[in-house]
Amino acid sequence: MAEAAAQGGRETARLLYCDEVQPDDLLSAGAYLFVCPENLASMSGAMKEMFDRCYYPVLGRIEGRGYATAIAAGSDGEGAQRQIDRICTGWRLKRVADPVIVNMSAQTPEEILAEKTLESEDIQRCRELGAGLLEGLVLGIF
Numbered sequence: 001m002a003e004a005a006a007q008g009g010r011e012t013a014r015l016l017y018c019d020e021v022q023p024d025d026l027l028s029a030g031a032y033l034f035v036c037p038e039n040l041a042s043m044s045g046a047m048k049e050m051f052d053r054c055y056y057p058v059l060g061r062i063e064g065r066g067y068a069t070a071i072a073a074g075s076d077g078e079g080a081q082r083q084i085d086r087i088c089t090g091w092r093l094k095r096v097a098d099p100v101i102v103n104m105s106a107q108t109p110e111e112i113l114a115e116k117t118l119e120s121e122d123i124q125r126c127r128e129l130g131a132g133l134l135e136g137l138v139l140g141i142f
Helices: 002-008 023-028 045-058 078-091 109-113 120-138
Strands: 031-039 066-073 100-103
Touching: 002 031, 002 120, 023 045, 031 045, 031 078, 031 120, 045 078, 066 078, 066 120, 100 120
Parallel strands: 031 066, 066 100
Antiparallel strands: none
């Protein structure tokens, strides 16, 4: 999902794994796309750790920037979505696109542990999300 969104954002997009993100990365970005799986009705532990590590160093320094989310979920993705939205509210970020939640319908242990494949329409939704963020930045909308 993140790779497809980065393709939509073309050369402007910078794709980083959660464990790579540092406060300076957030400070240098014009907008954010947070992409993660939902695990046990929460954002992934890696995403949570990134927010924990970066929250206070950028607090008061990124207000008003745009953000969007893309979540891979086994059912509804709403738990992870709410957590990310609460953190972004604390940072005073502005949601600029509806969430993209891809329901993988993985409910059994075998389905949950299996490698996932995105449908072409989900890949396209992620590309469009990345392209929309880029367009908003280029036009100065956010």
